[in-house]
Amino acid sequence: MKKLLTITFLLGFLLTEAQIEVKYYFNNQCELLVAQDSISFELQNLETEESYYSENNKVMIPSPGKYELFVNIKNGKYERSYEERIEFKDSKKVNDTLTIPKILFETDNDSETKYSKYLKCDKVCNGYEVDYYENGNKRLEGNFLNGNAIWETEFERDGSSIKYYYDKTNRYTKWEYYDQNGTITEYFINKYKKKHFIQKTYNAEGKLIKSEVNIYYPLRKN
Secondary structure (H helix, E strand, O other): OHHHHHHHHHHHHHHHHHOEEEEEEEEEOOOOOOOHHHEEEEEEEOOOOOEEEOEOOEEEEOOOEEEEEEEEEEEOOEEEEEEEEEEEOOOOEEEEEEEEOOEEEEEOOOOOOOOEEEEEOOEEOOEEEEEEOOOOOEEEEEEEEOOEEEEEEEEOOOOOEEEEEEOOOOOEEEEEEEOOOOOEEEEEEEEEOOOOEEEEEEEOOOOEEEEEEEOOOOOOOO
16 A cells, blocks of 8 residues: 555656746737736647647646647727747746737627638738748738638748638638648648538649548637
8 A cells, every 4th residue: 555655646646746837927019018918828739639728827747748728808898819839858947928910700609690710910811821930930921801711821930830721700711731841741621511511631643532521610710
């Protein structure tokens, strides 16, 4: 029994030692005032798909690796958001300041109103719009109509990107994946039916890789 307790203690200690404390502060590029306590974020491990949620701008993640960062900014009944990929190395603690993009996706999280728009600071996106990382590289570009995306491309910090195409009801019709050199690596197309949709995935040469029938329509993540 004593040996078992010792092993349990050691496992708990090792798990605690492996954790990384991540704390983020945020800079805003727009004139609109953003209170730090209105910002929350989530880190999702891209390998395990486990999610970890912030509290007081801080979150504990169990291990290094690649994570998807989802940032939400609340303003009354509205919420603006953006996302990007971040890789964590071996470290006990991460303290960093992130710059909030100018172009953000806004919703009221009400399924009845179905309100959602892209805004650049406090202006509804119309026509061609582009946003940049701090180093001058593109973060997001797209063509918009009254705040709704006709197409948009989201760039990672390493230069790779995904280009999304939408229909008039804001459903994904096509995704295109590009590497750091701007070369397409894969894409898929959605065909919508009344109660399901068919998703066909192709490689860079246009060869069909797989075809799947899905029930739930793929909507943009908030």
